[in-house]
Every structure is written in structure tokens, then in C-alpha cells.
Amino acid sequence: MRVFSCNFAAFVCFSLAGLAPAEALLATGPALGTPMVPAQATAGTLLVRSDDDQALRPMPMLSTDVAISVTGLIARTAVTQYFHNPTDEWLEGIYVFPLPQNAAVDTLEMRIGERVVVGEIKERGEAKKIYEQAKAAGKKAALLEQERPNIFTTSVAGIHPGGTVGVRIEYQRELDYRDGGFSLRFPMVVGPRYVPGSPTVEGFAGTGWAENTDQVPDGARITPVVADPAGGPINPVAIQVTLNAGVPVTVASPSHAIRTASKDGELHIELQAGPVPAERDFVLEWRPAPTDAPRAALFTETFNGETYALLMVMPPSGEALQAKRLAREVIFVIDTSGSMAGTSFREARTALRLALKRLSPRDSFNIVAFDSTAQRLYRRSVAATPERIGHALRRIEALTADGGTEMLAALKLALDGNTASSGVRQVVFITDGAVGNETALFDFIKSHIGASRLFTVGIGSAPNGYFMRRAAEAGRGTFTYIGRPEEVQTKMSELFARLESPVLGDIAVQWPGVVTEVFPERIPDLYLGEPLVMVVKASQLTGAVHFSGMRARARWQQSVTLSGGAAQGGIARLFARRKIDAVNLEQGHLRRELGREQARVQVRSKIVELGLAYHLVTRHTSLVAVEKERSIPAGEKVKPWPVPVNLPAGWEMEAIWGEDQDDASSTAMIAMMTKAAPSPADKGRKQQDELRKSAPTSQDALLVALNQRLPQTATSASLLLLAGLLLLGVALLLRRRGRA
Numbered sequence: 001m002r003v004f005s006c007n008f009a010a011f012v013c014f015s016l017a018g019l020a021p022a023e024a025l026l027a028t029g030p031a032l033g034t035p036m037v038p039a040q041a042t043a044g045t046l047l048v049r050s051d052d053d054q055a056l057r058p059m060p061m062l063s064t065d066v067a068i069s070v071t072g073l074i075a076r077t078a079v080t081q082y083f084h085n086p087t088d089e090w091l092e093g094i095y096v097f098p099l100p101q102n103a104a105v106d107t108l109e110m111r112i113g114e115r116v117v118v119g120e121i122k123e124r125g126e127a128k129k130i131y132e133q134a135k136a137a138g139k140k141a142a143l144l145e146q147e148r149p150n151i152f153t154t155s156v157a158g159i160h161p162g163g164t165v166g167v168r169i170e171y172q173r174e175l176d177y178r179d180g181g182f183s184l185r186f187p188m189v190v191g192p193r194y195v196p197g198s199p200t201v202e203g204f205a206g207t208g209w210a211e212n213t214d215q216v217p218d219g220a221r222i223t224p225v226v227a228d229p230a231g232g233p234i235n236p237v238a239i240q241v242t243l244n245a246g247v248p249v250t251v252a253s254p255s256h257a258i259r260t261a262s263k264d265g266e267l268h269i270e271l272q273a274g275p276v277p278a279e280r281d282f283v284l285e286w287r288p289a290p291t292d293a294p295r296a297a298l299f300t301e302t303f304n305g306e307t308y309a310l311l312m313v314m315p316p317s318g319e320a321l322q323a324k325r326l327a328r329e330v331i332f333v334i335d336t337s338g339s340m341a342g343t344s345f346r347e348a349r350t351a352l353r354l355a356l357k358r359l360s361p362r363d364s365f366n367i368v369a370f371d372s373t374a375q376r377l378y379r380r381s382v383a384a385t386p387e388r389i390g391h392a393l394r395r396i397e398a399l400t401a402d403g404g405t406e407m408l409a410a411l412k413l414a415l416d417g418n419t420a421s422s423g424v425r426q427v428v429f430i431t432d433g434a435v436g437n438e439t440a441l442f443d444f445i446k447s448h449i450g451a452s453r454l455f456t457v458g459i460g461s462a463p464n465g466y467f468m469r470r471a472a473e474a475g476r477g478t479f480t481y482i483g484r485p486e487e488v489q490t491k492m493s494e495l496f497a498r499l500e501s502p503v504l505g506d507i508a509v510q511w512p513g514v515v516t517e518v519f520p521e522r523i524p525d526l527y528l529g530e531p532l533v534m535v536v537k538a539s540q541l542t543g544a545v546h547f548s549g550m551r552a553r554a555r556w557q558q559s560v561t562l563s564g565g566a567a568q569g570g571i572a573r574l575f576a577r578r579k580i581d582a583v584n585l586e587q588g589h590l591r592r593e594l595g596r597e598q599a600r601v602q603v604r605s606k607i608v609e610l611g612l613a614y615h616l617v618t619r620h621t622s623l624v625a626v627e628k629e630r631s632i633p634a635g636e637k638v639k640p641w642p643v644p645v646n647l648p649a650g651w652e653m654e655a656i657w658g659e660d661q662d663d664a665s666s667t668a669m670i671a672m673m674t675k676a677a678p679s680p681a682d683k684g685r686k687q688q689d690e691l692r693k694s695a696p697t698s699q700d701a702l703l704v705a706l707n708q709r710l711p712q713t714a715t716s717a718s719l720l721l722l723a724g725l726l727l728l729g730v731a732l733l734l735r736r737r738g739r740a
Contacts, residue, residue, distance in 0.1 A: 060085050060159075061234065062095060062643050064278065066186060068241040070175070072299055073312060073533075074568055075184050077103075079169045080111075083159050090636050091159040092135065094207050095643040096224040098187035100173050101150040101466035104573040106615050107170035108623035110142040110156070119144065119625035121615045123608055127622035131155065138632035142167050144623040147221050148438070149581070150466035151190055152617070158632050159641075172570040177312065179494060179529035181287040182245075185481065188237055188278040189462050191648045192226060192339060192656055193436040194405035195219040207642035216436040223436070227644040229653060233277030234646060241269040241284060247292040255283040255461075255483050279646035280461040283483060298565030300541070303572035306516070309536045310571050313547060313560055315504050315526055326500055327362040328424045329381050330355070331414045331452075334399070335431035335459075337371040341401040341655030344460035347485055348430045349396055351457060354492045355428060356392055358500075359384035367392060370410035371403030402655055407435050408444060415448040425452040426499055427475070433464030441467070443588035445474040453477045453525075455499065457492075462648035474585065476524045498527040502552040507532070512543030512562065519578035535575045576614035580607055
């Protein structure tokens with residue numbers, strides 16, 4: 001089968017000849033839609049041609065509308081996913097998609113024509129049971145599950161032939177504020193993840209390309225199949241933002257071209273190109289005039305008789321506390337795995353060059369590079385002399401990106417317990433975070449951070465925001481996002497200006513009234529330009545809160561009156577989201593104290609209680625919506641349709657799913673000290689075979705109608721090479737027959 005696409009007006013319709021991928025796609029004419037020519041295709045339509053039918057037919061597809069409303073420090077977002085079914089089958093759409101890692105998801109609505117079915121929060125197992133029972137009874141149903149704080153799955157049963165079912169999801173989140181400017185990021189695609197470990201006996205318990213392993217028990221649920229880019233981009237997204245900043249602001253997007261309009265004191269922002277493919281995170285930034293920048297902001301909400309508050313306080317600027325530049329030991333960690341190949345790796349090397357050139361002779365440094373293994377440039381940190389910097393720059397030029405993503409090995413080298421440094425010890429971790437074993441990494445960081453501080457730099461069009469932010473929190477550092485090459489200079493300069501400045505530490509807070517809980521529980525050190533943001537639950541909150549701390553041996557004090565704060569809905573759920581994050585971070589400590597099973601039960605119980613009390617989707621609670629009446633005809637079977645996703649913009653398909661993996665396993669390390677051993681045996685061919693066996697007929701998994709590939713960061717070299725050669729031979733034979 002050949003794949004064609006006319007996804008958007010801005011994209012060129014591909015020629016009907018010469019675009020066939022090597023692998024035959026699994027679909028047949030009757031399972032697809034009514035024949036059409038490319039000129040008839042609407043935005044987002046994917047046209048395919050089956051082997052037994054020369055007509056082009058539309059495949060099932062997904063489109064998304066995003067509406068973001070910003071008030072003060074909070075953004076309320078509604079995401080409506082439209083599952084379009086041009087086939088003559090009843091389908092079950094299954095879509096794995098990202099949301100911001102701090103999103104508090106509280107609403108699910110299923111929309112069929114004029115009808116709206118509102119979802120209810122249930123314990124995850126109960127919600128899944130309700131959904132499956134509704135599907136078996138011939139009712140339309142929708143289920144929203146959390147796989148990670150930034151990865152969710154929508155399942156929609158009963159998408160009627162020729163019809164569309166809409167699923168509306170709503171959440172709120174806190175905005176990011178740093179250096180006098182606000183920003184928000186809306187992620188659009190779940191990139192391929194490295195899934196380490198040995199396969200578990202359960203095998204595939206999801207629709208992804210990976211197996212569940214002992215290190216990533218849900219690997220099959222966080223690895224949606226990636227559509228071959230040769231077929232053109234899919235899954236169009238339209239975005240609109242309403243910004244009520246309260247003061248005049250300048251607005252920009254480093255990720256997409258936008259247009260703005262002002263009305264009634266609000267700014268209305270939309271994408272200049274209209275709908276865009278879900279392949280790159282959307283980033284919006286705005287900045288008030290320096291005179292209008294907030295020094296403190298307070299938002300409150302009353303929920304179930306309790307008062308909740310979101311408080312932001314800006315410490316004094318660097319000019320107020322001048323001090324000599326800090327002497328530092330800096331450990332740079334650079335990800336050289338296959339997922340970084342292309343634009344991301346070029347950005348990463350540029351960022352590392354800039355960082356090295358900013359070091360002074362008073363500093364010391366080292367470099368750790370990792371893919372399937374990790375190596376240090378020097379046995380121990382060395383003085384940042386011009387000679388050493390020049391040597392390191394030459395080694396950086398020789399680095400290449402391929403192989404696996406053994407991040408734990410890199411962390412072990414960077415956080416090796418060395419606390420003998422006379423200066424501040426900072427670890428700068430440059431990566432896209434494309435891993436599936438985040439929990440194990442967080443546990444290691446928290447237990448080994450010692451006197452170091454960890455600063456993550458997220459590189460590329462769609463980094464794993466959950467890993468980047470949580471790793472920085474566990475390492476008492478910060479997260480910086482670099483999405484495009486032109487941002488590297490500015491973002492790295494801002495980061496190192498902060499790291500070279502004295503920190504605000506020993507922060508203490510005195511609350512008036514009766515404060516029940518505060519998050520963060522442990523206040524981190526603050527760097528230049530960073531605010532202190534706290535979420536509070538209290539039975540009584542009056543008077544003033546007093547802050548104090550030390551910067552460059554100077555005492556800092558500030559008081560904020562807890563009155564006159566703006567009323568703002570959603571603060572209680574933001575509090576609950578933070579509390580859930582804190583419970584998850586304590587899991588490693590509880591395992592050591594109570595044992596693995598008892599810790600798991602205790603953490604699960606706390607999260608279920610919070611999810612049900614605050615109507616939130618969590619790892620252990622889900623939203624489910626079921627229509628009252630049966631709509632699927634008796635005897636009709638609902639066919640599963642896992643929605644494929646785009647490859648993130650700038651990623652290179654061959655670097656992730658390379659054929660000659662043994663040769664590529666660790667060439668990035670040659671430039672460091674010694675050549676690394678080949679990457680661990682890879683599971684890809686077995687995974688691909690299992691997925692194909694799981695589809696009794698080609699119609700049962702219409703998604704497999706898109707060319708699926710598996711990342712080399714989780715698959716076996718020899719098997720993949722042999723199977724790839726066999727498939728290539730079959731494809732060439734079929735192509736010759738077709739030409740004949």
C-alpha cells in the first residue's frame with residue numbers, strides 16, 4: 001500500500017507515483033473510506049492505496065482544537081480531539097498524547113452531534129471496567145487515563161461509520177515566570193522513548209511499539225506508533241489563546257508564527273498558518289514593561305470550606321546585591337543517543353560550546369557523554385584553562401548522535417559523590433529526555449545529589465518536559481527549554497548568568513493564621529531572576545507572610561500582605577497536583593522504609609484519595625463518560641484504531657530506527673576516551689512481530705496501515721538487520737511486479 005497526504009493547505013500534495021514506503025501497509029479497500037482524488041481531501045485527510053484496490057481512500061484521522069485562557073498566573077486550557085471515521089467500520093479510537101507535566105486535568109466530555117456526555121472521576125480500574133462494559137453493550141464511551149504526568153491516553157468506543165466523535169478535555173496549570181517574563185508551553189507529540197529492561201511475561205498490554213519491561217512496566221502504553229514521515233504530516237492542531245495580563249505586554253512565540261489582535265483589554269492570539277501538524281511544542285512568551293513586572297502576586301480560592309492560595313514573590317534583583325563571580329565546578333552531561341540526531345544534536349553541541357567558553361580559570365569542569373554507555377572526558381574535573389577548553393572543544397566536534405539512552409549511567413558519573421570541590425558544584429544536563437524509566441532516575445537523583453545542583457536543558461522540538469522539570473526539582477536546580485537553534489545563544493547566556501550569580505539560600509517562611517499544608521515543602525535555593533512560587537491550604541489565612549534568606553552574606557527580608565488577592569478558580573486543584581507530585585517523589589524513600597509492595601499500596605491509596613476528592617485524573621484515577629442508550633447495532637464489532645503520531649520535528653528517522661546498530665552503538669564515545677561496547681540486545685523485531693500477530697485481520701488495526709518503525713534505542717541489532725534486509729527484498733520484488 002502507498003501512503004499519500006494533503007494534510008493542510010500550506011502543504012504540497014505529494015505525487016501519486018514514487019512515494020511508496022518499503023514495507024507494505026496493512027489495510028484493504030473495504031476497511032477504508034470512499035474513493036477520492038487528492039483534490040477532494042480536506043485538511044488533515046490521509047489518503048492510502050491498498051494492494052488490492054488502486055483507488056485512493058481516506059484513512060481514519062484525528063484533528064485537535066486548543067483554546068487557552070490566561071489570567072494572572074494560571075492558564076485554563078480546553079483540548080477538543082475530533083476522531084473522524086471515513087470507513088464503513090465501527091471504530092475505537094485510541095490516542096496517546098502529551099499535556100504539560102503540571103496539568104491538573106479535571107474535565108472530560110464526549111460530544112456526538114448535539115449531545116454532550118460528561119465524564120465522572122473513578123478509580124482507574126473501575127473506570128476501565130465501566131468503559132469496557134459500555135463498549136460490550138454497544139454504547140458510545142470515552143475514557144481518559146494518565147500514563148505519566150505528561151502522557152495521557154484517550155479511548156473512544158463507537159465512532160460510527162462516516163461520523164465524528166469529539167472528546168473535550170480541560171485542565172489548568174501554573175505559568176512559568178522568570179527574568180521578568182511569562183511563558184507557557186503546550187506539548188503536541190509524544191516522541192519515541194528509550195525503554196530499558198527485560199520484557200515481562202505480560203508482553204504487550206497496550207497499543208505502542210515497545211514491550212513492558214521490568215524497568216518500564218507500561219512501556220507498551222507510552223510508545224505510540226510513529227507514522228512514516230514519507231506519508232506527510234498528520235494530526236492537525238488549531239490553537240487560540242486569550243491573554244488577560246492586566247497590563248500592556250509584548251507577545252512572541254519562538255516555536256510558531258502567530259498573529260495577535262486586541263479586544264476589550266484582552267489579547268487574542270492564533271497560529272498564523274492555521275492548523276499545524278502535531279510535531280512540535282507550541283511556546284508562547286509575553287513580557288510586561290519593567291515598571292509593571294510583579295513583585296508579588298496572590299490568588300485565592302475557597303473549596304470545601306478550606307482556603308487555597310497561590311503566592312508568587314520576587315526576591316531582589318542582582319543589581320541590589322552585587323558580589324564577585326562564583327567559583328564553580330561544572331559537570332556538563334550531553335546526550336548523544338539516536339533520538340538527539342539532527343537539529344537537536346546540533347543545538348546541544350552549540351549550547352555546550354557556549355557554556356565552555358563562559359568558564360573562567362577559577363572554574364573547573366568535566367564532560368560526560370552518553371548513549372548506550374557513558375564516558376567522562378577526564379578522570380576528574382580539571383581547571384578551565386584555555387588549553388583544557390580548547391581540548392574539550394575539539395572533542396565535542398567529533399561527537400555524533402546514535403545508540404541507546406542509558407541515562408542512569410551518565411547520572412552515576414556526574415553525581416559520583418565528589419564533594420571535594422572548593423566552589424559550587426553544578427551539573428548541566430543537556431538532553432531531550434526521551435526515556436521511559438523516569439521514576440528510577442528521579443530516585444537516583446534525589447538520593448545522590450549531595451552538595452551538587454542539577455540543571456536540565458531540554459533540547460529539540462518536543463522534549464520530555466516531565467523528566468526535565470522533575471529531575472531539576474529533585475536536583476534542586478532549574479529547567480531551561482531550547483526549541484530552536486536561534487534560541488541557543490540567548491537561553492544559554494541567561495542560564496549561565498544565573499549559575500554564575502550568588503544564590504538566595506536558607507529561605508524561611510513564617511505564615512500567619514492556621515496553615516495546613518504548603519508546597520513546595522522544602523524551599524529550594526533561588527537563582528537570579530527566579531521567583532518563589534508557593535501553593536497553600538489553610539483554614540484561616542490573614543495578616544502577612546514573612547520571608548527571609550541569605551544572598552552573598554547579605555540578609556534578605558520581605559513581607560507580603562495576605563489580603564486583596566484576586567479570586568481565581570482552580571487553585572485547589574493546583575494544590576492537589578503539587579501534593580500528588582510530592583507523594584510520588586517520596587516513593588523511593590517509602591520503599592526503603594516499608595518495602596516495595598507496602599510503599600506501592602500506600603502511595604496508590606493517597607493518590608486515589610486526592611484524585612477522587614479534587615476530581616483529578618491521576619495515575620490511579622480516570623475520567624469515564626458513557627452514553628445512556630445503545631447506538632452500535634447488535635452484532636457489530638468495534639475495531640481498535642490506535643492513532644499514529646508524527647515524528648517530532650527535527651528528529652531523524654534513520655538515527656532512531658537505524659539498521660546497522662552494532663556499528664552505530666557508541667561512535668559518539670570514540671571522541672571521548674575509548675570506544676564503548678555495543679548497545680544491549682534490542683527487542684524491536686520481536687515487538688513488531690507481536691504487534692502484527694495481535695491484529696487478526698488487517699481491518700482490526702487500521703493504524704497499522706501507517707508504516708510503523710521501532711527505535712534503535714530499544715531494539716536488537718542482528719535481528720533488526722536481518723529482518724530489515726528480508727523486508728527490503730520483499731518490497732523490491734513487489735515494486736517490480738507493480739511496475740510490470
